[in-house]
Amino acid sequence: MQMRFELKMKCWILLLSVLDFLSLVVCSCPAPCYCNFNTVYCNNMDLTEESLPVAFPPSTDIIHLSQNILTTLPNGIFDGLLDLQEVYLQHNPWTCDCNILYLRSWLQKQQNRKLYRDVVCSSPPSLRGRLIMYLTEDEVLSTCQYWHCSLALICQLCLFIFIILQVILLLLVIIFLRRFQRISKEARSSTKEIYQNTDSYTYNDGYSLSHYSRK
Structure with missing residues (x-):
């Protein structure tokens, strides 16, 4: 009898822990994106710099930002994400002016540069089609x-x-x-x-x- 009671208590504790973890994950997922474990999906949402989430969960390792209307990124948006491995940035109309310096610097620090070969300038005309990570200062x-x-x-x-x-x-x-x-x-x-x-x-x-x- 006592063993059954202890087993039920353990099950309840485990269930509450799982629910607590799930609620934490859901609450920490930035709107209007949706999350799956440590992956944040913000792709194909017509996001701009103004509507982009100001922060992502600290445990995020993959972010999808492709197929939006981003022209630049806020300075330091990825700096606090120590587990971040991949960010999908292709198919955005990037404007390569002074505000692109942070993204350029971040791309140059990434080891998997093949992932960012489609991240190119859309304007100004003199830089259209250029890879952002290879732009000179x-x-x-x-x-x-x-x-x-x-x-x-x-x-x-x-x-x-x-x-x-x-x-x-x-x-x-x-x-x-x-x-x-x-x-x-x-x-x-x-x-x-x-x-x-x-x-x-x-x-x-x-x-x-x-x-x-x-x-």
């Missing part, structure tokens, strides 16, 4: 410099437009001030003429009255 940095040059050109253009607007505003202020001065001058001249005419009328009226009184 100068080739990647040249796209960064082009981007910085474009940004600098846009900033200079905005600054030039701002200066032109300031000059136009200054000219409008000068024109307004000159018109105001001319109007003020004309107003002063009109006021002076009115005073002169008033004095002349006063003098003539006084002269006429004195002449009439003498008579």
Whole structure:
């Protein structure tokens, strides 16, 4: 009787342990992917860098990311996965600019390079079809410099437009001030003429009255 009780207890403990392990696996699987033991399937899900899981289970050894619309990967996304052996990355429109440096560095550290022969650049046109792991640092940095040059050109253009607007505003202020001065001058001249005419009328009226009184 006691042996049956101990056997049942062991079975229950084993069952609870299995359920606990399964719940842990399910909870740790990142959405929208699904997991099977230590393999994470995120392929063919139209994932972008924004919708890609920010982290994977620490025990992950295989990740499927193929057939998505990934153009780059977040820096350090694979760094904490010590058991990681394979990542399927083919059939994604990779953009080989400054943001591809992390993926390039990670690929160059992998021993099984045959697995990554289909991981190629889709843009820019000058690097289209090139294997990412064989890109030189100068080739990647040249796209960064082009981007910085474009940004600098846009900033200079905005600054030039701002200066032109300031000059136009200054000219409008000068024109307004000159018109105001001319109007003020004309107003002063009109006021002076009115005073002169008033004095002349006063003098003539006084002269006429004195002449009439003498008579």
